[in-house]
Amino acid sequence: MEESAFNVLAEAELARIEAAVDACGAEVDIEQQPGGILELEFEDGSKMIINRHVAAREIWVAARSGGFHFRPEQGHWINTRDGQELYALLSALVGAQSGTPVTLRPQG
Numbered sequence: 001m002e003e004s005a006f007n008v009l010a011e012a013e014l015a016r017i018e019a020a021v022d023a024c025g026a027e028v029d030i031e032q033q034p035g036g037i038l039e040l041e042f043e044d045g046s047k048m049i050i051n052r053h054v055a056a057r058e059i060w061v062a063a064r065s066g067g068f069h070f071r072p073e074q075g076h077w078i079n080t081r082d083g084q085e086l087y088a089l090l091s092a093l094v095g096a097q098s099g100t101p102v103t104l105r106p107q108g
Helices: 003-023 086-098
Strands: 028-033 037-042 047-053 058-063 066-073 076-079
Touching: 003 028, 003 037, 003 047, 003 058, 003 086, 037 086, 047 086, 058 086, 066 086, 076 086
Parallel strands: none
Antiparallel strands: 028 037, 037 047, 047 058, 058 066, 066 076
């Protein structure tokens, strides 16, 4: 995938992720940082970073429980380690870090 096509795809997905987290009901502050970075801050002061990694053509998630890399495959972002879909894993990660069970779904 060309860099420009990846950037368009990743930016759109980051916007959907931001909207999904905003709508999930958990107490999470979301801040967009320059360069395609979403910083989520939870009530306990912990953070989660979600960003695009252009060189690898992936979206990366850094959470309290570890780091995860997602590649676009057949219209979904899939974890390179275990094949889990982005929103399923983000639901678990945001739920664990916020202390509130959530189900994230793509928004927008």
